[in-house]
Amino acid sequence: EADIYQTPRYLVIGTGKKITLECSQTMGHDKMYWYQQDPGMELHLIHYSYGVNSTEKGDLSSESTVSRIRTEHFPLTLESARPSHTSQYLCASSVRTGGILEEKLFFGSGTQLSVL
Amino acid sequence: KQEVTQIPAALSVPEGENLVLNCSFTDSAIYNLQWFRQDPGKGLTSLLLIQSSQREQTSGRLNASLDKSSGRSTLYIAASQPGDSATYLCAVAGTALIFGKGTTLSVSS
Numbered sequence: 001e002a003d004i005y006q007t008p009r010y011l012v013i014g015t016g017k018k019i020t021l022e023c024s025q026t027m028g029h030d031k032m033y034w035y036q037q038d039p040g041m042e043l044h045l046i047h048y049s050y051g052v053n054s055t056e057k058g059d060l061s062s063e064s065t066v067s068r069i070r071t072e073h074f075p076l077t078l079e080s081a082r083p084s085h086t087s088q089y090l091c092a093s094s095v096r097t098g099g100i101l102e103e104k105l106f107f108g109s110g111t112q113l114s115v116l
Numbered sequence: 117k118q119e120v121t122q123i124p125a126a127l128s129v130p131e132g133e134n135l136v137l138n139c140s141f142t143d144s145a146i147y148n149l150q151w152f153r154q155d156p157g158k159g160l161t162s163l164l165l166i167q168s169s170q171r172e173q174t175s176g177r178l179n180a181s182l183d184k185s186s187g188r189s190t191l192y193i194a195a196s197q198p199g200d201s202a203t204y205l206c207a208v209a210g211t212a213l214i215f216g217k218g219t220t221l222s223v224s225s
Binding site for chain 2: 006040041042043045059088090092103104105106107109110112
């Protein structure tokens with residue numbers, strides 16, 4: 001099983017602040033993801049990465065940015081937080097179980113962000 | 117565009133009951149389907165992954181089935197326990213990984 005860690009677990013911050021949500025995995029997975037989830041709603045993919053120096057935007061447009069300088073690290077940054085960014089942010093990594101697109105996902109515990 | 121629907125949205129059962137959670141999807145061109153468990157305020161834990169070529173997978177008291185042609189998957193939980201209380205999500209992998217909204221299960225002792 002993958003070990004994937006997210007910090008902080010909870011974050012309450014004022015409007016306009018710059019924040020970075022950390023995500024690290026120790027299993028050497030190439031592909032990593034960021035999902036956003038509002039209460040009672042489905043997960044929406046906001047960013048993903050195929051590997052070092054690769055970043056792609058997901059299905060849901062987001063004002064956040066990501067970077068992938070090291071395989072194990074995939075931080076998400078909001079330059080200027082707003083109340084509309086209040087949500088749970090989940091990081092995941094994946095390993096191939098078969099063909100190219102047959103991937104099993106492993107999730108971190110999430111960061112619950114509240115912007116006042 | 118792939119859409120994933122989970123029914124029911126919420127389910128309450130007494131301990132010991134066998135139960136079935138349903139997941140339907142609109143596009144049968146999928147590579148796999150994965151069931152997850154999510155505890156309140158936490159991340160997701162993978163329960164079962166069914167490849168597109170498989171019809172079912174079992175893990176302990178859990179059994180997941182897949183019928184691609186009808187666009188359906190079920191998660192069967194045998195002899196439910198209070199510790200099974202959580203939200204169960206299915207996710208379908210096609211050109212993208214699409215999640216359903218989940219079924220929130222409550223098992224009372």
